[in-house]
Amino acid sequence: MSLPKDIRTTLDVEDIPKKWYNLAADLPKPLEPPINPKTGKPAGPEELGSLFCREILEQEMSLERYIDIPEEVRDNLVYLNRPSPLQRAYRLEKYLKTPAKIYFKREDLSPLGSHKGNTALAQAYYNAEAGIHTLTTETGAGQWGTALAAVSNLFDIKTTVFMVRGSYDQKPTRKSLIELYGGTIYPSPSAHTEFGKKYLKEHPGTVGSLGVAITEACEVASKDPGTCYSLGSVLNHVMLHQTVIGLEAMEQMKKAEIEPDMMIACAGGGSNFGGFCFPMMGEKIKGRTECEFVAAESKAAPSMTEGDFRYDLGDTGGYTPLLMMYTMGHDYVPSSVHAGGLRYHGMSPLVSAAVNQGIARAVAYDQLETFEAGAMFVKTEGIVPAPESTHAIKAAIDEAVRCRKTGEEKTIVFCLSGHGLLDLKGYSEYLDGSMRSSAN
Numbered sequence: 001m002s003l004p005k006d007i008r009t010t011l012d013v014e015d016i017p018k019k020w021y022n023l024a025a026d027l028p029k030p031l032e033p034p035i036n037p038k039t040g041k042p043a044g045p046e047e048l049g050s051l052f053c054r055e056i057l058e059q060e061m062s063l064e065r066y067i068d069i070p071e072e073v074r075d076n077l078v079y080l081n082r083p084s085p086l087q088r089a090y091r092l093e094k095y096l097k098t099p100a101k102i103y104f105k106r107e108d109l110s111p112l113g114s115h116k117g118n119t120a121l122a123q124a125y126y127n128a129e130a131g132i133h134t135l136t137t138e139t140g141a142g143q144w145g146t147a148l149a150a151v152s153n154l155f156d157i158k159t160t161v162f163m164v165r166g167s168y169d170q171k172p173t174r175k176s177l178i179e180l181y182g183g184t185i186y187p188s189p190s191a192h193t194e195f196g197k198k199y200l201k202e203h204p205g206t207v208g209s210l211g212v213a214i215t216e217a218c219e220v221a222s223k224d225p226g227t228c229y230s231l232g233s234v235l236n237h238v239m240l241h242q243t244v245i246g247l248e249a250m251e252q253m254k255k256a257e258i259e260p261d262m263m264i265a266c267a268g269g270g271s272n273f274g275g276f277c278f279p280m281m282g283e284k285i286k287g288r289t290e291c292e293f294v295a296a297e298s299k300a301a302p303s304m305t306e307g308d309f310r311y312d313l314g315d316t317g318g319y320t321p322l323l324m325m326y327t328m329g330h331d332y333v334p335s336s337v338h339a340g341g342l343r344y345h346g347m348s349p350l351v352s353a354a355v356n357q358g359i360a361r362a363v364a365y366d367q368l369e370t371f372e373a374g375a376m377f378v379k380t381e382g383i384v385p386a387p388e389s390t391h392a393i394k395a396a397i398d399e400a401v402r403c404r405k406t407g408e409e410k411t412i413v414f415c416l417s418g419h420g421l422l423d424l425k426g427y428s429e430y431l432d433g434s435m436r437s438s439a440n
């Protein structure tokens with residue numbers, strides 16, 4: 001064979017990690033606690049008890065370095081096609097004429113189309129154990145709502161999804177998919193909640209935002225003890241569940257003798273970036289690697305590159321505690337022409353802390369340049385990346401092109417967070433030239 005030996009590195013089903021990795025245990029400066037906006041004091045688990053079950057809250061606050069993955073969760077991860085391969089983007093390297101090596105972790109191979117199932121499974125499992133009958137949630141592009149509806153079904157839990165209205169109108173097939181998986185879906189803001197009704201009245205014709213959708217989902221959960229809320233990104237327990245990606249990647253890199261100089265992932269709320277990079281970041285904090293970590297965000301919601309590092313609400317209506325994070329402000333509404341995903345106003349407190357403490361850095365791209373990078377990936381590697389994932393691809397290509405100029409033989413490893421086969425509308429706009437800059 002003329003392909004390099006490390007073209008694809010796989011692991012066996014038994015190699016699915018047995019423990020999640022918690023970066024909070026290793027951060028040089030500890031995380032700032034969440035704050036109750038009413039009292040101004042650190043928010044205890046009791047105050048969030050109406051939204052989340054106990055096990056999830058314990059993980060949210062935990063400082064244990066490793067947390068056991070329940071056997072039922074590991075079993076179900078097999079059905080999400082875990083372990084996912086680590087593949088070399090050999091044709092992309094050739095096309096770019098770069099001396100750099102480029103590898104990517106394939107979260108696009110999940111039957112749900114993205115990495116989101118990794119935490120959806122864990123959250124559905126713990127809520128089922130706690131006797132919860134319904135989970136409410138928000139979704140932006142639609143992947144999270146799809147993932148939660150799909151796996152909740154496995155644990156006999158119902159799902160109610162509030163989908164950002166602009167995105168709901170653009171993507172009618174998402175509704176069908178979520179309903180096929182047994183979920184109920186409303187465009188947000190909706191007339192289904194008090195907050196939604198009020199917001200609709202004050203902002204007629206609004207395209208909605210993730211912050212508004214989160215508020216609606218929290219309102220429904222707070223009113224019924226048998227209903228809990230589930231968040232697809234941002235919070236510490238979500239980052240924790242996603243570390244199966246990075247733990248597998250570390251095993252694969254060890255197996256194929258790949259020593260990364262740079263690890264890259266896109267970042268909306270930070271779960272793909274955190275899940276992919278945190279295990280290796282732990283090694284960096286211990287002085288065992290020089291690897292750089294790059295979070296690629298969208299210029300439509302550039303929290304880390306243009307926002308402030310401060311306490312802010314996770315939602316628009318004030319159900320969540322104040323979190324110390326990079327933020328554009330909780331009432332921020334991204335440009336309505338934006339098709340590239342990654343539109344959350346804030347950023348995971350753990351990812352924010354890593355950037356603030358100089359362990360990772362962020363770059364921001366406009367959708368015009370990321371879709372161009374995505375189209376190059378389609379042509380060379382034959383995979384249609386999710387619009388979100390094209391931000392990571394753009395960062396990897398930029399670094400590989402830089403290496404062509406300097407002659408550096410760097411090893412670049414990025415996470416392909418999902419496929420874009422359900423998000424072709426953005427690509428259509430890119431192809432017919434109607435796509436506009438989405439920077440606000």
Ligand SMILES: *Cc1c(COP(=O)(O)O)cnc(C)c1O
Pocket residue numbers: 113114115116143144232233234266267268269270271272273341342386388389417418419
């Ligand atoms: C949701 C999503 C993202 C962004 O969310 P993070 O929490 O930042 O990972 C990125 N890529 C895909 C494919 C997604 O579905």
